[in-house]
Amino acid sequence: MHAAILLFPGTNRERDMARALEVAGAPAPVFVWHRETTLPAGLDLVILPGGFSYGDYLRSGAMAARSPILEAVRRFADQGGMVLGVCNGFQILTEAGLLPGALMRNRDLRFICRCVGLRVERTDTPFTTRYAAGAVLSVPVAHHDGNYTADDDTLARLEGEGRVAFRYCDAAGVVSDATNPNGSRGNIAGIVSENRRVLGMMPHPENLVEPALGGIDGRPLFESLLEALP
């Protein structure tokens, strides 16, 4: 598996992401600066890590989504390449139009930094094959703008096509308004593209990949990637 991790001014989770790949047994990724206009040849996976690209100015992810490297990412995705965007990476993917919807200010206006319950909704994506269907994870979130929204038609399409990968839930897997940390429609924490090869999610699986970090609930995501891209 040949992975690239993109770097924007203000990205801060790139090393966590590299560590998660290492723990899963993947080869070391390459880091690609946002001003590049092409991706390295032979790439299997592009990762947009978390952080605060451009200080979240204008809208979270808005400026990064218009940087030169995103055109290369768009071409890569159009050709069936796999893309993972976490937190700010998810915001960038929606701003770039690679995933539908938008991530707005959290419902209670607070920055949320804690572990949340996450239910695995799909195990038929290359990001989630190593999870059990309906598995309940505890994964950290750290965001101010994680309130997923989309118009009714888009939401119906996402649900109808089974493209909601993760939902916020409680420890028992119950999805309700009370278990929704940020006001996201449908408790949506992560979605995939139509071809299921682009995943955007707000929680940080890369921060829960070894016992020293408090758990390993995030590790199967990276192991799934390795399985899909041997």
Place this chain on the structure above:
Amino acid sequence: MKAKVHITLKPGVHDPQGRAIGGALSHLGFTGITGVRQGKVIEIDLDETDRKRALEAVDGMCKALLANPVIETYAIELS
């Protein structure tokens, strides 16, 4: 020429910031508020003197970056 771009949330898009502002205004004793929506204003100085061309240019900027059509609408004011 100066362009003022008013960016507002589309009707129906939940606006937690607007709601918080409304709540704070009520706490301060202001009554009769039936809704608050928060947007943003972006001022752009242009060397263009033709209104039509200026409008086209700024409209292009709104579509390319300034507004997110998923959640926002915009209005352009030239002076």
